[in-house]
Amino acid sequence: MTVRVRMAPSPTGFLHVGTARAALFNWLFARHHGGVFIVRIDDTDLERSTQEYEDEILESILWLGLDWDEGPRVGGPHGTYRQSDRFDRYREVAHSLVESGAAYFDDRTAEELEELRQRAQAEGKHPGHYIRRPEKERTEGAIRLSIPQDAPIVFEDLVRGRISFEPQDVDDFVILRSDGTPTYHLASTTDDVDYEITHVARGEDLLPSTPKHILLTRAMGHTEPVYAHLPLLFGTDGRKLSKRHGATALSEYREAGYLPEAMFNYLANLGWSLDAETTIFTKEQAIAAFDLADVSKNPAAFDPEKLKWMNGEYIRALEPERFREMVRPWIEKDVGRALDPEEWERFLQISQLVQERTHLLPEAAEQVRFLFVDFEAYDPAAWEKVMAKDGVAGVLDRALDALESLDDWDAGGVEERMRKLPEELGIGAAKVFQPVRVAVTGTSVSPPLFESMAALGRDRTLERIRRARRELG
RNA sequence: GGUCCCGUCGUCCAGCGGCCUAGGACGCCGGCCUUUCAAGCCGGAAACGCCGGUUCGAAUCCGGUCGGGACUGCCA
Helix, strand or coil: CCCEEEECCCCCCCCEHHHHHHHHHHHHHHHHCCCEEEECECCCCCCCCCHHHHHHHHHHHHHHCCCCCEECCCECCCCCCEHHHCHHHHHHHHHHHHHHCCEEEECCCHHHHHHHHHHHHHCCCCHHHCCCCCCCCCCCCEEEECCCCCCCEEEEECCCEEEEECHHHCCCCEEECCCCCECHHHHHHHHHHHCCCCEEEEEHHHHHHHHHHHHHHHHCCCCCCEEEEECCEEECCCCECCHHHCCCEHHHHHHCCCCHHHHHHHHHCCCCCCCCCCCCCCHHHHHHHCCHHHCCCCCEEECHHHHHHHHHHHHHCCCHHHHHHHHHHHHHHHHCCCCCHHHHHHHHHHHHHHHHCCCCHHHHHHHHHHHCCCCCCCCHHHHHHHHCCCCHHHHHHHHHHHHHCCCCCCHHHHHHHHHHHHHHHCCCHHHHHHHHHHHHHCCCCCCCHHHHHHHHCHHHHHHHHHHHHHHHC
16 A cells, blocks of 8 residues: 655644655655555635745755645646635535535534533533533534544554544534534545545654544544644743744745755754664655654754754755855845855855855855955954054064065965964064954954965955054054 | 653764663863973763563563653744
8 A cells, every 4th residue: 555644734834844744754664665645735824824825834844855745736636725715515524424424514503512512620520521412413513523432542653553432422512513624634635535644643742632633534534644743842941942042934044044955854853863873864764664653752942052053053064156156145135236247256265164064054254254354343342352562563463564575475475474473573463463363354263364365365365464553553 | 731752961863672881073171292272192071851561581561651843824
């Protein structure tokens, strides 16, 4: 039997990293088994669903590197993969369940039901004890599924093992609202049946709904899929993942300069691992080794620090040409204009040194800004820390002397001259190089100095040192 | 309150009865390298929630306890 799995996002917001990880696990499972990965749009909430969100979600999935075999844009044997196109089908299912006696109409008011719930709560019982088929038959209202009270609902969860619910703990839940629209339970379960989904891997928050889905599937005359309930994602403080932990939308990470490969690797390692030792692994390695049964049971904390480290690993592993290509737009955005060929050449001289020092693409742009922008002001902290010290003016004068007579302006030549200065002046290397660094780059942290000076060019470098000297008076 | 789930370093993951004086990774601390920052290398601190039981032997199995989480809607 071919493995058929799906991700079913609701286009009511951006793609959340938690949803993305669930999609990732489904995708890995499908690819491992040579199965089918389906994307289905769960837009039963017509009020809040938008085309913009749908597009954003699909783009994010693609960016992560998850391609789907059936679904929006690519189509498939089932025609539509949008629930809003299938309301007639859901109604048909609901009514046929009433027909067969598995479901019933219920026109009790919200107040009446609330009263029943309160009563159940007061007696320490489940609402299901009271919310059952009313005495007399109705012919309108919402449609509820009637829960058979004869046997516990037991299933084998791929990640959690055997799970069992007592029927009295499951209430007769609504499958079709009185306005004729389907609830999530009905739409999702019907689709899983119709699209022949074999495995449902989803967030643990849906574990308590699973007996409902199983009973609904059986009432429809089918056998339920294999379930796998994935642990939820939290912040490192153990609280629900939210804005205060940083970005929660996948697209925000793309916009912040993260590489999709790093994101993929990081997410795959949250709740699953390749083996005991390996943290960095490829998509192919993950596909080869992945199994839902190996997914951890406990919740995972999303750690932005580790993601950032991992992104640095991936950036360093990039081919130098590829790195330059990826950084260019970030530099141009930072500088506010396109770089001309001569400027681009400056960057190429130190791009590899920059690549080693970059965790996020935008950081690279910051590091080379001094090559293209004549800064108006020095970093105050840097000025205070290195330029305000005694003897700096003398150091700059001496550096100017040494560099002005230099004919071959390249990193090697600059270094040769500069290396002699500390000894000549009788002071430490840092005391010489740091003032020059601040003078040339405007800050005390920069790519390696001699290469930076070489890339900046002779005239610009000397002019900046003179300028700093003037500032010192 | 009820139902269900979970409980190994601060965090992610390994461990599936002896290989564990518990391993890898991020982060942290110290050192080396060094013109800054990175990177790299070396070293270090850091965990089996607790109590019982089973067993020759338990992080691993069982029970209890404590703690955390999810769900408890005519939301998804």
